Each structure stands twice: as C-alpha cells, then as structure tokens.
C-alpha cells in the first residue's frame with residue numbers, strides 16, 4: 509500500500525497544489541492564511557488541511573478496497 513508521507517496542500521480556489529517553502533512550512537499553524545502562488549487567493553490553512561485529509565482518507569480507502 510502506498511501512503512503519501514506528506515499532504516499536498518491544494519488551493520481551494522483554483523485546485524493547484526500550493527508549493528510551500530520548507531522554512532515557511534515549519535511555521536504554519538492552525539488559523540494561518542496561505543496565499544496561492546497561482547491565483548493569489550488567500551486560503552485558510554485549516555480548510556486546506558481538511559480537504560487534504562479527506563483526500564488522503566479516500567486514497568487509503570481506494571487502496572484498501574483491492575484487498576477486500
């Protein structure tokens with residue numbers, strides 16, 4: 509089973525993966541706002557995280573289905 513070891517943060521407005529610089533990533537905390545480097549919209553980190561977690565959950569479910 510392949511489980512990604514990192515969550516890719518996707519912009520809630522344009523859907524593109526937001527590239528987070530490593531040093532900034534360490535400083536990101538709940539409630540922070542991340543500016544998309546594509547459409548320049550401001551994303552709420554908590555929302556991005558929720559979406560990413562949901563996607564990860566679905567991914568794991570899909571993988572698991574093959575073993576049923």
Ligand SMILES: [Zn+2]
Nearest residue numbers: 519522544547
């Ligand atoms: Zn965007």
